[in-house]
Amino acid sequence: MFNTDQGSQFTSPRFLTPLKAAEIQISMDGKGRAIDNIFIERLWRTVKYEHIYLHAYPDSLDLERGLAKYFHFYNYGRKLQSLD
Structure with a gap:
């Protein structure tokens, strides 16, 4: 889809x-309904500013590996402002 x-x-x-x-x-x-996907737009903004723009990956395989590490950090290690 x-x-x-x-x-x-x-x-x-x-x-x-x-x-x-x-x-x-x-x-x-x-x-x-521009706000329908506001949460995913916010996620990708965060991913870009906290990770992608800070790393110069030489190829898509390294990018994929880097994003896998970042999403693990995002889900399990990143401090969330809303949770203090």
């Missing part, structure tokens, strides 16, 4: 045709 908002780049035939050809289900957030 591929989930997006209803931006013009995601509703264009050029974008949708390959998804449909591959029989991928398409899901779109409700029109005017």
Whole structure:
């Protein structure tokens, strides 16, 4: 399943045709519902600023390994402001 908002780049035939050809289900957030994915947007902002922008990975395999370590830290070691 591929989930997006209803931006013009995601509703264009050029974008949708390959998804449909591959029989991928398409899901779109409700029109005017920009906050539908606010939590995942916040997560990716945190990942980028706390990890990706601080490391220059030479290839995608090293990036994948680095992200696996970061997500383990994010889930089990990172102090959460909301929990003091």
